[in-house]
Amino acid sequence: MEDWRKNKLAFAIFMGPATFWLLVFFTIPVVVIWIYSFGERGPMGQTYLSFSFDNYLRAIEPIHLKILWKSIWIGGLSTFLCLVVGFPVALGIAFAPDRWKNPLLLVVVLPFFTNMLIRTFAWIVVLGSRGVVNNGLGWMHGQLDWLFTLVGQPDLMGRFVPLGLLYNNYTVIIGLVYVHLPFLILPLYATLEKLDRSYLEASLDLGAGQWRTFFSVLAPLAMPGIVTGCLLVFILSMGNFLVPDRLGGTDSLMIGNLIAQEFNKARDWPFGAALSFAVMYPVFIFFVINALRARFKERARGRA
Amino acid sequence: MTDAKPIISIRNVTKNFGRVTAVDNVSIDVMPGEFFALLGPSGCGKTTLLRMLAGFETTSGGEIEIDGQAMLGVPPNKRPVNMVFQSYAVFPHMTVFDNVAYGLKVTGVPKAEITGQVEEALSLVHLEDYGRRKPDQLSGGQRQRVALARALVKKPKVLLLDEPLSALDAKLREAMRLELVRLQHSVGITFVIVTHDQDEALSMADRAAVMDRGVVRQIAPPGELYEHPNSLFVADFIGKVNMLEAKVAGQSGGDLVVEVEGMGRIAVPHEGAAAGNISIAVRPEKTLLSADKPGEGVLALKGKISDVAYYGNESHILLDTETGVQFTSTVQNDARRTESSVAIGDDLWISWAPGNTLVLAE
Numbered sequence: 224m225e226d227w228r229k230n231k232l233a234f235a236i237f238m239g240p241a242t243f244w245l246l247v248f249f250t251i252p253v254v255v256i257w258i259y260s261f262g263e264r265g266p267m268g269q270t271y272l273s274f275s276f277d278n279y280l281r282a283i284e285p286i287h288l289k290i291l292w293k294s295i296w297i298g299g300l301s302t303f304l305c306l307v308v309g310f311p312v313a314l315g316i317a318f319a320p321d322r323w324k325n326p327l328l329l330v331v332v333l334p335f336f337t338n339m340l341i342r343t344f345a346w347i348v349v350l351g352s353r354g355v356v357n358n359g360l361g362w363m364h365g366q367l368d369w370l371f372t373l374v375g376q377p378d379l380m381g382r383f384v385p386l387g388l389l390y391n392n393y394t395v396i397i398g399l400v401y402v403h404l405p406f407l408i409l410p411l412y413a414t415l416e417k418l419d420r421s422y423l424e425a426s427l428d429l430g431a432g433q434w435r436t437f438f439s440v441l442a443p444l445a446m447p448g449i450v451t452g453c454l455l456v457f458i459l460s461m462g463n464f465l466v467p468d469r470l471g472g473t474d475s476l477m478i479g480n481l482i483a484q485e486f487n488k489a490r491d492w493p494f495g496a497a498l499s500f501a502v503m504y505p506v507f508i509f510f511v512i513n514a515l516r517a518r519f520k521e522r523a524r525g526r527a
Numbered sequence: 528m529t530d531a532k533p534i535i536s537i538r539n540v541t542k543n544f545g546r547v548t549a550v551d552n553v554s555i556d557v558m559p560g561e562f563f564a565l566l567g568p569s570g571c572g573k574t575t576l577l578r579m580l581a582g583f584e585t586t587s588g589g590e591i592e593i594d595g596q597a598m599l600g601v602p603p604n605k606r607p608v609n610m611v612f613q614s615y616a617v618f619p620h621m622t623v624f625d626n627v628a629y630g631l632k633v634t635g636v637p638k639a640e641i642t643g644q645v646e647e648a649l650s651l652v653h654l655e656d657y658g659r660r661k662p663d664q665l666s667g668g669q670r671q672r673v674a675l676a677r678a679l680v681k682k683p684k685v686l687l688l689d690e691p692l693s694a695l696d697a698k699l700r701e702a703m704r705l706e707l708v709r710l711q712h713s714v715g716i717t718f719v720i721v722t723h724d725q726d727e728a729l730s731m732a733d734r735a736a737v738m739d740r741g742v743v744r745q746i747a748p749p750g751e752l753y754e755h756p757n758s759l760f761v762a763d764f765i766g767k768v769n770m771l772e773a774k775v776a777g778q779s780g781g782d783l784v785v786e787v788e789g790m791g792r793i794a795v796p797h798e799g800a801a802a803g804n805i806s807i808a809v810r811p812e813k814t815l816l817s818a819d820k821p822g823e824g825v826l827a828l829k830g831k832i833s834d835v836a837y838y839g840n841e842s843h844i845l846l847d848t849e850t851g852v853q854f855t856s857t858v859q860n861d862a863r864r865t866e867s868s869v870a871i872g873d874d875l876w877i878s879w880a881p882g883n884t885l886v887l888a889e
Contacts, residue, residue: 419614421612421614421616422616424581424583424603424616425610425612425618426633427582427583427602427603427604428581428603428604428609428610429604429630429633429677429681430604430630430633430634430681431630431633432604432633439633440618444618444620446620
């Protein structure tokens with residue numbers, strides 16, 4: 224097992240298909256899009272390769288930056304809410320009796336068996352003006368109305384006006400949290416499941432209460448899972464265009480919608496490509512800094 | 528120690544996991560300043576008992592008192608005990624200093640006092656210069672010292688140690704035994720240690736409780752456990768024994784007369800009564816091998832050597848005796864020679880003084 228690196232042939236056989244797949248279906252398209260981002264839209268929506276920075280200059284115009292900023296805070300808030308909702312769930316499953324773990328994990332991933340579009344539409348059924356929530360509220364309103372009429376106050380309740388629960392930023396956040404919750408729960412669960420329980424017992428033994436143990440021991444030790452889960456949810460939320468498109472209002476446009484618009488309706492591929500890369504560059508820089516920091520840390524450890 | 532109040536009083540404690548009884552009606556008193564060992568094979572309930580003392584398991588029945596206080600319903604963080612975990616559980620995301628300081632910080636000890644106390648605890652375990660290291664830069668033995676310092680800095684009434692030496696290599700383990708005893712003497716705290724290793728319990732503990740399938744079989748100082756085991760289980764678990772089945776035939780003065788197949792009627796010194804079918808046993812190092820039939824006044828069996836196991840300092844010689852039971856005799860290799868004085872197939876006599884016979888009624 225240890226000298227698998229030395230066996231070049233086996234290495235090539237196992238790594239070959241994956242490398243080929245990534246190269247052909249990921250790297251090459253990304254490079255093509257990257258080249259497009261320096262191009263120019265022709266009058267019929269064609270793409271001319273002209274190597275200009277015009278698209279990038281357009282991408283950082285205030286109106287587009289505003290959308291980008293909005294995507295960041297909606298993505299960030301969704302991620303935070305996912306963490307708040309998902310942590311107790313992951314913890315609960317990790318600490319559940321063994322025979323309950325797999326059924327509970329199945330429940331978490333069960334929504335994935337339904338198409339995301341259907342799941343998003345389901346929220347319209349729930350939150351719409353004739354949806355489950357409003358119907359429920361309407362029914363309660365009717366009952367109260369009947370009660371008040373009975374005691375001689377027929378006009379107290381007035382007419383029921385359905386609440387405008389759909390088509391705003393909050394609905395978008397609800398949708399994003401709902402759709403991405405499993406992406407947070409699963410990596411977090413994996414980390415918590417491996418965690419040695421005696422760390423938590425040691426903390427209690429040393430006099431710390433449950434909350435102190437949570438924040439001083441459990442959360443720091445679960446950090447790899449928290450970071451992975453949050454990164455996944457944030458990236459997926461920020462780039463999501465289906466949820467804001469279906470559940471958002473007129474001002475709920477996110478960067479994903481803008482990019483989709485440019486590629487579809489506007490047929491301005493070069494600008495769409497530039498917008499995509501405007502989002503990707505910071506991510507690249509983040510990863511480069513992270514890699515450098517890890518290497519620096521390694522060296523510091525080597526010296527110690 | 529006789530009229531002192533016990534620091535730990537375990538009375539009729541039982542623990543059930545579903546239908547399994549892990550600890551069955553156990554009663555133990557541990558005195559202040561004692562080094563007490565819970566000894567037994569794996570699955571005997573010793574760790575469960577320790578975890579009940581720490582508060583990580585609830586009792587299914589019975590009472591536990593620590594320092595005069597009933598522990599029922601008291602959570603682990605409110606108990607006057609601290610624990611050294613088998614895996615050490617040294618927090619990997621904190622420095623050595625922060626690990627030791629943790630227990631003080633969470634209970635609101637003023638910052639000014641923490642530094643001094645932590646340094647004192649670290650010097651107690653000889654880790655003065657390691658405060659700024661992270662656990663992954665320490666060896667297993669050093670991590671264990673951190674776990675010890677972290678528990679001792681809390682100045683608990685009782686320190687609980689769960690198999691503390693099992694993860695160390697043999698040489699280090701022996702050094703740590705002495706170290707733990709030294710530490711216990713210098714801090715004067717009661718130690719309760721869980722171990723499956725009889726050598727560990729014998730060499731460190733003032734007293735030990737031998738447990739078997741949830742039940743305490745004997746509580747005694749090491750010497751008494753070894754020389755006066757009260758049952759076949761204790762005799763067999765602590766050290767090696769050569770065992771013979773016997774039938775009580777009567778009493779004669781201070782001696783018990785028993786009938787042993789192949790030996791006839793023999794008299795062995797025994798206090799107390801015994802009747803029916805019992806076992807008699809003798810430790811391998813208390814036997815002698817001789818080519819000629821030994822004289823009067825000793826118990827002897829004839830046999831043929833079936834194996835010689837060489838351990839450097841001593842050899843274990845296995846003998847198929849005439850009674851059909853295999854006996855082991857330990858021979859000190861006290862002269863410098865590489866050839867064994869006996870060979871497989873030799874006919875020899877194995878003998879021992881009647882006073883060295885263990886009478887095991889259970």
